[in-house]
Amino acid sequence: MDVHERELDTPWEGVLTTSTGGSDAAVLILAGSSGRVERERARLLAGQGLTALAMRWFGGPGQPPGICEIPLETFTDAVGLLRSTGASRIGILGVSKGAEAALLTAVRDPRVDMVVAVSPTDSVWCNVGPGHDGRHHPYRSSWSWQGEPLPFLPMDDSWTPGSPEGEPVAFTGWYELSRRTFGHLLPGAAIPVERARAGMLLVAGGDDKMWPSLPAAERLAARRRSAGAEVTVISRAEAGHRPRFPGESVLPASRAHLHGGTPHADAILGADAWPLIVAALRGVPDARPGD
Template identity: 70%
Template sequence: MRAVEVVERELTDPWEGIVAAPARGSRVGVLVLAGSSGRVERERVRLLAGQGMTAVSIRWFGGPGQPPGICEVPLETFTAAVDLLRANGAERVGILGTSKGAEAALLTSVHDPRVDAVVALSPTSRIWCNVGPGRDGAARPYRSSWTWRQRPLPFVPLDDSWTPADSDGGPVAIRGWYELSERTFAHRLAAADIPVERARADLLLVAGGDDAMWPSLPFAEQLAARRDAAGAPVRLIARRDAGHRPRLPGESPAQASPRFRYGGTPEADALLGAAAWPHLLDLLRGT
């Protein structure tokens, strides 16, 4: 593919973020959402812009006027970003989200029929409770991560009786926390399921079987089963040896965390990203 001249600009209002686009414009727009790191995905935005798309990434919590944590974050945050992409000439709009960002992407596609495509990396199949404090500064009692039209969405809490098996002071794997919570709050799972069968968007799921943060591959399989049962399009790309952070071709290796174990290996995570890459591009472009 011929090199694409890319122009970019910073966003400061109503969010912190970045927009990057081909100098000649594009009919394809992509909202890129990070997970619970809360970062603006600058490298990924530039990578997609280099593939001929208008890409935007925003800080969706922790910024001015936003909840400090992922607690009752309005989905309207993301529908407003869809507005921005439309205003920049996008005829086809996709959302690429990772982890909690994938949760947001899936839910936004359910509630906003203007979303044409979703790429969910390391997704969940249901709505979980807050990660960090809300606007009131409190992290407990648990509340929903999301609201729609000012109403909190049903969610699954975490079981705080959980303790990590690898509590030696180093990074911990918290997948078991989510698995225990599913058992403890089994009666709340159905209400919190993300109804992806209702979304008109095309859907690509990417997950690693060695994810140490949460069971993203079983979650992805649940999402795919719901779509299949409804006769809705879906594709699942997986590697059993990959972890929570698949890396797309051209992206820098992920840095180790002092707090969490993510599973997988740099090699397996890169191979998963490489396997997903052509399908990701086709889905976002609508080809």
């Protein structure tokens, strides 16, 4: 299938990737805290007959340099762009902080039909990096809506890394400690996925070292089920924070962060999830019942 790419530079950097003949189904692709435009992933999804928009949502011109009070309107505007292509079915595929954004957008935008949240969280967290003012602290929300910051969980700065100085750091323990320390804020910071009209597919590895995405996915699924809403969870105990889909290149190991898993386990989780992701985004019947 032929794939065509159109570079975007306004209102944000991105690439709109389409297959020959167009598509009734489109997907917004959101990277995590890497901030990259997921071009390779967009090409793969366009190769499956989807219109795919991969965008930079922070760190670009006019955007905060970090993930700090990012307007969720950034993503609802992107949904509108996809609708303008003629797509009648809209999905969002987000990873890590991008998954946080995807879930929050679906709660607020009824035009979203499906969310695929890879390595998700079930709570709104504080900023990662500086806002427009260049400040990292005091902690602020990662997100805003209609000009107001969303309630969030801050980090407990009493935490210290367990790894030797200069070695990659696992952050899961920091998030677990912060959930305990600020437990009184959990109800307000919870992502209310039970309110979203969209279907949801959650992908998480049990060896995630960046944050505890599998327990978060299980809590998200419980909220959905309590409301009688659709959800599917795909997991693998040995996989880490970065599942890779068939045809994607292997990501190099980070010198700063431990992501968990192994390239083999991450690839297996991605391969398990891929046909269900494509089916969910295209709106065809699921290949197997939800977990």
